Amino acid sequence: MKIKKNDTVKVLAGKDKGKSGKVVRVYPADMKLVVEGVNLVVKHVRARKQGERGQRVYLPSPLRLSKVQLVCQSCGKATRVGSRVVEGAKQKRQRVCKKCTATIE
Numbered sequence: 001m002k003i004k005k006n007d008t009v010k011v012l013a014g015k016d017k018g019k020s021g022k023v024v025r026v027y028p029a030d031m032k033l034v035v036e037g038v039n040l041v042v043k044h045v046r047a048r049k050q051g052e053r054g055q056r057v058y059l060p061s062p063l064r065l066s067k068v069q070l071v072c073q074s075c076g077k078a079t080r081v082g083s084r085v086v087e088g089a090k091q092k093r094q095r096v097c098k099k100c101t102a103t104i105e
Helices: none
Strands: 008-011 020-027 032-035 040-045 055-060 068-071 081-086 092-097
Touching: 008 032
Parallel strands: none
Antiparallel strands: 008 020, 008 068, 020 032, 040 055, 081 092
């Protein structure tokens, strides 16, 4: 997956289209991710103790990877992600912004 935890992404489709947020969790096998404050669902929590009240809790739900796009840190635009091989002691791949060709860390 080209998007990792703690990346900033912009939502392209769905009820939260246009919003952006930080990636909290990634599910590579399902090609899904959880974005902070986006795609919130309501979970009803039952009162467990005497005198305690039940409540509604808003939790972020996973989004499909195809519905989000990475936001570049240097240019600040939503962009596709490329990769570049860095020569050195070990060959490593770096993620690259397709718009400004800056390295994404």
